[in-house]
Amino acid sequence: MPPRFSLIVLAYQSGGYLERCIEALKALECAPQSGSRFSESGARQTIDFEIILADNGSTDGAPQQVIAKHPDVRFVDNGGNMGFAKGMNQAAGHAKGQWLAFINPDVFVHATWLAQMDAAIEQYPDTRIFTSLQLDPQDQTILDGAGDGMTFFGFPFRMGYRASKPPHIPVSEVFSPCGAAFVIERGLFERLNGFYERFFIYCEDADLGMRARLQGERVLLIPEAKVDHIGSATLGARSDFALYHGYRNRLWMYLKNTPGPVMALTLLPHIGFSLSIALKDVLKGRGTIVGRALREAIFGLGAVWDDRRAIHKKRLLTSFDFLRLLTFSPRLILRRGLDLRSPK
Incomplete structure (x- = not known):
């Protein structure tokens, strides 16, 4: 029986971060959350998942070291550096899960991350994209991001970047997921033709979310699905x-x-x-x-x-409804603030 989730990591010169990333995935707590229909009915006692590690031609030896230490992790050799978009698409082609989780190698999921995502899928059956709350690994009171917003002039931005974490963040609708760690239903990913391969790298997460929005889909931020994210660990933020x-x-x-x-x-x-x-x-x-x-x-x-x-x-969303999804507030745009919408 295929797993419920495929957790996909794409490596490229990821060094020591990669092993820590994979070990965090292997340490996930896989019991359904209390209150979900599965935990109450007993129909599913654990959340089954596979881990796929794809490599874009790294020369640092990190992927080989991880596979030697964790032979149960499925390895996909992409044969060279084909970029993030195509590399992830190729890895996703090997996935068996109903839900695909894309995770950067400099992301370290918290123990209950998958259980929280699983519970959100059950609670919001009309939603097929869920994004994580990203925290600074050195200071858990600082946000690394809370989903992506889109300005009225067409610039995507990571919401809440380097801001203090509010005392309470509700489950919220956001414009698009942040590519550091998000979950998407496999059928939707395939219908969208995956990540846009002309990009090679950068903007592919906002682009995927934008195309999903045009199809009438929504994206939910799950604040209890927490990850630590170093960010730009391989290539540098302003290289x-x-x-x-x-x-x-x-x-x-x-x-x-x-x-x-x-x-x-x-x-x-x-x-x-x-x-x-x-x-x-x-x-x-x-x-x-x-x-x-x-x-x-x-x-x-x-x-x-x-x-x-x-x-x-194939667009289903009206222009007016698309316009309503954009961030217009100069204050939020300048501060990379949290433009969080209440789920309908």
């Missing part, structure tokens, strides 16, 4: 590599997914904010990277526009 893919992919995501009427209202703000942050990076001596990213984004628009047509041919 040249990150800067290039961030500029390029953000523009592609906006043009590919934004409904036409919404784009008519937000295109000028999107261009204005893009140019303002580009100017800051140019003044910091990184103009060559910015120019290359924007040039590649423009040259790739033909293929991206073809993908847009396919996405919007």
Whole structure:
């Protein structure tokens, strides 16, 4: 019988973080939460899952060390660095679970994380994407993130990043999951054609959530499903590599997914904010990277526009309803605040 969950980790030069990540997954408490229909009926005594470790051609030996120590972990050799999006898609193709959990190698799940996600799936049967509450590993009173928001001008942002953790965070609807640790129903992931492989890396989580939203899906933040997240442990938050893919992919995501009427209202703000942050990076001596990213984004628009047509041919959400999902508050945007919506 296939497992209920497939927990998927993609490694690339992940070093010592990887073993800690896998060991946290193996230490998960797998009893259904008290109060769930399974715990009451006794129909399912444990939450069954598999762990899949995929590798994008690491040369640090970390994946091989983990597999030698944990031979029950399924290993997928992607044969080289194909990027996060394609690497995760390829790993997901080997998964057997009904629910797919995508977990970064610098994420360390808390013991009850899977049980909390399992309970949320039972409590909200009309929802098929759930995201985690991310904490600073060194200070559990500091948030690393609480799902992703989307500004009215088309920039995704990690909500609550580096903010003090509020005393109480309810289960909330958020715009999209954060790719560090989230769960999605397998059928929905396949219907969305997985992560967008043209991105290679960066923005793929917000893009997946955006496309799910256009299909009428919602995303719930489960605050008791907690993880510790180091963040940018491999590539660096503002490395040249990150800067290039961030500029390029953000523009592609906006043009590919934004409904036409919404784009008519937000295109000028999107261009204005893009140019303002580009100017800051140019003044910091990184103009060559910015120019290359924007040039590649423009040259790739033909293929991206073809993908847009396919996405919007299947769109179920109205432009007005999409507009309501965006964050308009300047205070929340500037502070990366928590734009949490009550589940309907």
